Amino acid sequence: GQNIDQPTEMTATEGAIVQINCTYQTSGFNGLFWYQQHAGEAPTFLSYNVLDGLEEKGRFSSFLSRSKGYSYLLLKELQMKDSASYLCAVREGRGSTLGRLYFGRGTQLTVWP
């Protein structure tokens, strides 16, 4: 089964840095995803980690430690438009079952001016 945990809410100010943590317990781990979801819209792919370490993509970075079952999403130079829900998702499976994603409950980030 899966047990994916992330904070429910976070707040930060414009220009700041925020780190959203995600812990997981799962079998057949095959990658960790972060998605951004604005209210009323579909999730948008942000990042993917399958090996330990940091992946940087512009203002967003994602880190993974498989031995600790831990990931974080780092958002730098926060902008008002970054206010959204951030979803941590773990992928399980191999071969024909590859691709099933299991989601945490999401972290609602509010960015204040």
Add this chain to the structure above:
Amino acid sequence: SAVISQKPSRDICQRGTSLTIQCQVDSQVTMMFWYRQQPGQSLTLIATANQGSEATYESGFVIDKFPISRPNLTFSTLTVSNMSPEDSSIYLCSVGGSGTLSYEQYFGPGTRLTVT
């Protein structure tokens, strides 16, 4: 990235009826999935849509309630049968496993269903 479209984008249905949601992708993809997002909740995987064979359902979801078709590598349908108000959700199609971008997974725009 793959471009995914869904029809309808939203619908209001009466209890006891059924609705079929279509998912179309602009390229051939290996994996297609259906998710549900209930109000204020995160996404829950319903099933994997397998091309040429029966869908694989997650615990808590059954074929009689959510029949799925996948006739080819670019198209799938999800039917929500005998609807009740508890089925009011956003239903999302997701694709992945395509070529060099096989590590990425994308979501369609979703179908917002309200059951009265």
